[in-house]
Amino acid sequence: MIFCSGALSHVDTFDYKPELIRLHDSPMPTPSGEKLITFQGEQGNLIKPLWDFKPRGESGTMTSDLLPHLGELADEMCFIHSMTAKSNTHGPAENQMSTGFTLDGFPSIGAWTTYALGSECRDLPAFVAIPDPRGVPQIGPRQWQSAFLPAVFQGTPFNADRPIPNLTRPATISADADRATRDFLALLNEDHLARHPGDTDLAARISAYELAAKMQISAAAVADLSDESAETLALYGANDVENSLKARFARNCILARRLVEKGVRFVQLFNGAYAMGEGVGNWDGHKKIVDQYAVHGPILDQPVAGLLRDLKNRGLLADTLVVFVTEFGRMPTFQKGANGRDHNPSGFTVWLAGAGVKRAFHHGATDEFGYKAVENVATIYDLHATILHLLGLDHTRLSFYNNGIERRLTDVHGHVIEPILA
């Protein structure tokens, strides 16, 4: 799951609206001519896409010049243009996209997945969250929390810049001393276990520590990209010396592929960070959207396109599902007196690619300006239901009993979006 933090504008990327171009710089018609008030206030005129749209691939899918590398892969993508979010505020909306609920305190979709399916990988975490080189989204670690699910199913955060903290042996302790200590610990543990036969909690705890010890070695190896070929680095743009943020995000994308290759069940890859300020390190372009997106576009574009191509070339896309999401969309208008777009949870685009979904497919639509979803309106519950379905899980039944309720990722909602299934 690729998460664009800050709310990526659909009208400037994947949702082509000729009417928006035709009526550029005029007020958006409202049913009874009332003022349009959104998250930050009153809206100004309709503003055409800030980057030109062109037909891409054999399907001729219209995508914008902001993300040309991703545009080239339009034939691989299955677009949902009618996505809607329950909140117009970053925190609750991020919560909803990652946990199904706008409130804090619910397990993330990656935690549900690993709770249900375990892992195919014996020496790496089952669920890895890869934060952007610039930092984490607004809700931070709640994006990958296990909440009331057992804590082992929470995401382990690390990226190519910053591997899992505290894994390496301090320089002052020799390898021999380290091994001797570990052996001695194992001896004490075995002795303790022998004196408490049948204590499964104790056995579980010992095995958890042993798993952690194995991860110390393999997690360091998986994050070491030195064995990647020059061609691979170039494919992702990881060798870009002009744009170091792009190169660093590209290394995270390579890490994502390596984790998938090793059998890690769920990888959440973040683009954009919250703490740098409104739109500075993320897609929250309220006031200076052209300047800000001109920076963010190249950081996202080639690396994610490289990931998709690499997964395809290695045959991994056949049984890997890629989901590209953001917390909500942006307005087709500029904010009154500002050069940027406000929050819009009423209609936006997400796309899927890979296992089990149609290629070059478009599901649902927004109105003629890209303001509200009007055709085959989809909810985040529906998206989650569909993702679980593709993983072989029934979203109406996969449950965890907590605080008197059989909890589900989709609460009491959601329908699998059948038309997008291949």
Add this chain to the structure above:
Amino acid sequence: MRHTLTHAGRHLLDRRAFLQWGGTGLSGIALSALLHEQQLLASGPPIRPIIDPAQPYAPRQPNFAPKA
């Protein structure tokens, strides 16, 4: 005094309760039938994966054949 009837049995022999139960009980059955017809009920009992505490990451079977 020792009752030979169960609590539910005694309840049924109480005329007022019997008539009440006749009404609400039947409506309950009718409601669940209607919800079932419109496919608004859960498709089955909750599925809670069995986690072996010694091997929490052991691979587990999905509910049906997956695509991904």
